[in-house]
Amino acid sequence: MSVIPHLINGELVTENGRAVDVFNPSTGQAIHKLPLASQATIQKAIDAAKAAFPAWRNTPPAKRAQVMFRFKQLLEQNEARISQLISEEHGKTLEDAAGELKRGIENVEFACAAPEILKGEYSRNVGPNIDAWSDFQPLGVVAGITPFNFPAMVPLWMYPLAIVCGNCFILKPSERDPSSTLLIAQLLLEAGLPKGVMNVVHGDKTAVDALIEAPEVKALSFVGSTPIAEYIYAEGTKRGKRVQALGGAKNHAVLMPDADLDNAVSALMGAAYGSCGERCMAISVAVCVGDQVADALVAKLVPQIKALKIGAGTSCGLDMGPLVTGQARDKVSGYVDDGVAAGATLVVDGRGLSVAGHEEGFFLGGCLFDNVTPEMRIYKEEIFGPVLCVVRVNSLEEAMQLINDHEYGNGTCIFTRDGEAARLFCDEIEVGMVGVNVPLPVPVAYHSFGGWKRSLFGDLHAYGPDGVRFYTRRKAITQRWPQRASHEASQFAFPSL
Ligand code: NAD
Numbered sequence: 050m051s052v053i054p055h056l057i058n059g060e061l062v063t064e065n066g067r068a069v070d071v072f073n074p075s076t077g078q079a080i081h082k083l084p085l086a087s088q089a090t091i092q093k094a095i096d097a098a099k100a101a102f103p104a105w106r107n108t109p110p111a112k113r114a115q116v117m118f119r120f121k122q123l124l125e126q127n128e129a130r131i132s133q134l135i136s137e138e139h140g141k142t143l144e145d146a147a148g149e150l151k152r153g154i155e156n157v158e159f160a161c162a163a164p165e166i167l168k169g170e171y172s173r174n175v176g177p178n179i180d181a182w183s184d185f186q187p188l189g190v191v192a193g194i195t196p197f198n199f200p201a202m203v204p205l206w207m208y209p210l211a212i213v214c215g216n217c218f219i220l221k222p223s224e225r226d227p228s229s230t231l232l233i234a235q236l237l238l239e240a241g242l243p244k245g246v247m248n249v250v251h252g253d254k255t256a257v258d259a260l261i262e263a264p265e266v267k268a269l270s271f272v273g274s275t276p277i278a279e280y281i282y283a284e285g286t287k288r289g290k291r292v293q294a295l296g297g298a299k300n301h302a303v304l305m306p307d308a309d310l311d312n313a314v315s316a317l318m319g320a321a322y323g324s325c326g327e328r329c330m331a332i333s334v335a336v337c338v339g340d341q342v343a344d345a346l347v348a349k350l351v352p353q354i355k356a357l358k359i360g361a362g363t364s365c366g367l368d369m370g371p372l373v374t375g376q377a378r379d380k381v382s383g384y385v386d387d388g389v390a391a392g393a394t395l396v397v398d399g400r401g402l403s404v405a406g407h408e409e410g411f412f413l414g415g416c417l418f419d420n421v422t423p424e425m426r427i428y429k430e431e432i433f434g435p436v437l438c439v440v441r442v443n444s445l446e447e448a449m450q451l452i453n454d455h456e457y458g459n460g461t462c463i464f465t466r467d468g469e470a471a472r473l474f475c476d477e478i479e480v481g482m483v484g485v486n487v488p489l490p491v492p493v494a495y496h497s498f499g500g501w502k503r504s505l506f507g508d509l510h511a512y513g514p515d516g517v518r519f520y521t522r523r524k525a526i527t528q529r530w531p532q533r534a535s536h537e538a539s540q541f542a543f544p545s546l
Contacts, residue, residue: 052082053227055090055251056234058097059244064090069224069253074140074371075361077409081138083224086252091219091259094248098190098217099265101245106187106215113213114163119240120209121157124150127236131229135200136362138226140370140411141324143363146201146229153205153233155494156512163213166517176546179529185521187215188267188291192260194281196273197223197373198327198433200230206498206512207270208237212246214520219248219266221256225373261285268519270511271295272329274431275457275503282506293507293519295499297431298459301334302488303448303474304342308464312486314349316464320488321437322357322415325369327377329504330460330482330489333432334421335439336448343441347396347419350437354397354415360404371404371411372434378411381434385416388427388438394419399435423451431457445470453479459500462488481505 053071054061066087070079086094105113124131128147135146171182193207200223208218222230227249234249250256260266261284268291271281275296285292302320304313320332337343362370372378382400389395399414413435421428421438428438442448452461462484463474471485481500484490492498492513499510509515531537 050079050082052084053231053251055084055086055094056231056238056247056249057090057094058248059238071138071225071227072374073137074373074411075137075363075407077375077411081228083227083251085224086221086250086256086259088255088259091250091252091256091263094219094250095190095263095265097245097248098219101243102187102189102217105217105243105246108215110163110167110213110215113215114161116237116241117157117160117163117209117213120237121154121161123236123240124154124157124233127232131201131232133363134229134232135226136370138228139197139200140362140373141327142367142370143365145324146362149199149202152491153199153202156205157209159494159513160209160213167214167521175527176529176544178531179527181525181527184524184526185214185517186524188520188522189216190219190265191216191268191270191520192219192221192266193270194221194257194260194273195223195230197225198324198329200226201233203272204230204233206272206516208247210512210516211270211520212242214517216520217246217248219250219260221250221252221260224251224253227251257281261288261290264288267291269294270519272511278506279503291519293499293505293509293511295329295505295511296503297433297457298329298331298500298504299334299429299431299455299457300330300332300460301336301448301452301455302332302461303336303445303452303463303465304338304346305445305463305465305467305470306339306342307466308342309466309486310342310345310349313464314346314353316486316488317350317437318353322354322369322435325372325413326435327373327433328489330491331433332462332488333437334428335437336451337439337441338445338448339443340441343419343439347417347439350417351397354399354417357415359402359412359414361407361410369415369435371407372413373411375411377434378413381413381432381436384427384430384432384434385436388418388421388425391425391427393421393425393427393438423454429456445473449474449478453477456503457500458502459504460484460490462486462490481510
């Protein structure tokens with residue numbers, strides 16, 4: 050079994066100490082050992098980033114952007130290799146892995162615009178012989194902590210932008226599928242990034258706590274589950290750090306009586322069961338307005354769920370791979386047991402699925418519940434698996450109240466042909482990302498990504514314009530160059546025009 054190293058100061062390093070196994074979820078076998086960074090290892094990464102910062106912050110933005118142009122090319126050239134690594138450790142299909150990489154590359158493209166993004170703001174003649182401008186300066190050493198479900202894309206939401214803004218970065222990827230994340234960081238160094246500007250350290254709570262506690266780390270970007278997001282936000286901000294912590298989700302799709310049902314069903318199949326439901330934007334609740342829509346929806350979904358092509362993610366042409374770990378599979382199965390016990394109607398049961406040739410893999414078939422009600426755990430909690438819950442309501446207002454009352458507010462969508470209903474939904478729904486006839490409204494890289502309520506702790510969303518604000522701090526400079534012959538008398542009143 051190979052050992053996956055850290056990447057510190059441009060070197061691949063391993064350490065003796067605590068380690069965990071990384072599994073291939075399709076076979077259920079451990080394939081790599083992953084060292085868990087000690088506090089001392091984290092400090093080495095911080096020292097490297099700190100040492101690299103003065104030269105990097107003074108590197109012209111256009112030169113920083115040139116590294117990102119080369120990085121984009123390398124990512125595209127290595128798409129097959131990266132997708133294979135993602136699929137081997139996460140379990141998602143190769144096509145899905147390539148899709149997440151492409152969405153990650155979008156963020157590198159946005160970072161290529163660094164000279165434009167960092168131009169600042171300028172005002173001439175704000176007073177007599179006085180000009181003023183605002184500069185966006187880097188913070189210094191910043192860190193990112195990322196989840197297992199997008200090992201390529203979510204880290205790419207963070208460090209390309211942080212780095213073109215002039216910061217040095219420490220990434221702590223998920224311990225479940227770190228190989229693609231590491232390879233991508235190595236490609237960034239190959240693109241010409243000076244050593245120490247980008248570092249990757251593997252680890253668990255010990256590593257994360259060391260990053261939180263280090264005074265040199267000025268900002269933390271986190272993506273993962275809500276309890277950990279809340280913890281990192283509270284502990285980081287307590288220490289004066291800037292923190293953006295994106296958490297869990299329960300995303301509802303509203304089906305109106307006038308929806309184009311066939312297209313809505315196709316959209317829901319991908320959004321609920323793609324990546325085995327392990328997406329923070331996965332649709333896990335279908336809210337049907339009226340029994341007629343609900344009956345028709347369930348009737349159309351059942352055969353499609355039963356026909357899902359499920360197997361090892363690395364085989365081609367599949368719809369769904371396994372869940373990431375045996376523990377994740379058992380947890381999702383437990384939710385299905387719970388839903389049955391609570392009285393929901395289990396219309397399709399994916400429990401106990403065995404895939405020929407992969408009997409030890411962490412597989413679960415697609416599951417569908419009807420007649421789910423808001424007090425059930427399967428409705429309230431994030432399941433993070435291939436389970437779709439149908440909730441029946443009588444009106445759009447009732448559907449919206451249900452969504453607004455939910456503790457999470459990451460994504461949502463509405464399927465309708467009625468512009469008035471769609472507009473009301475967009476205006477009044479308390480969710481950060483909204484789709485109209487679009488099931489996974491993940492914003493493109495030049496907008497920003499973030500939920501509301503307990504799906505995000507902090508003020509600024511991830512990547513795009515908010516990302517630039519997050520990774521820079523504003524300095525406002527006011528400058529006077531008096532004319533030689535003039536004499537300025539003292540002014541004791543507060544300066545004004
Ligand atoms: P997780 O919270 O278990 O882990 C995320 C990161 O936190 C990992 O790097 C992990 O090592 C670290 N971590 C875990 N326990 C910790 C602890 N006690 N203290 C400090 N750090 C700790 O999440 P996950 O299972 O990897 O990912 C799935 C979750 O992420 C889901 O809840 C999903 O909704 C969420 N997610 C959210 C978004 C979003 O944009 N809102 C995107 C992707 C995933």
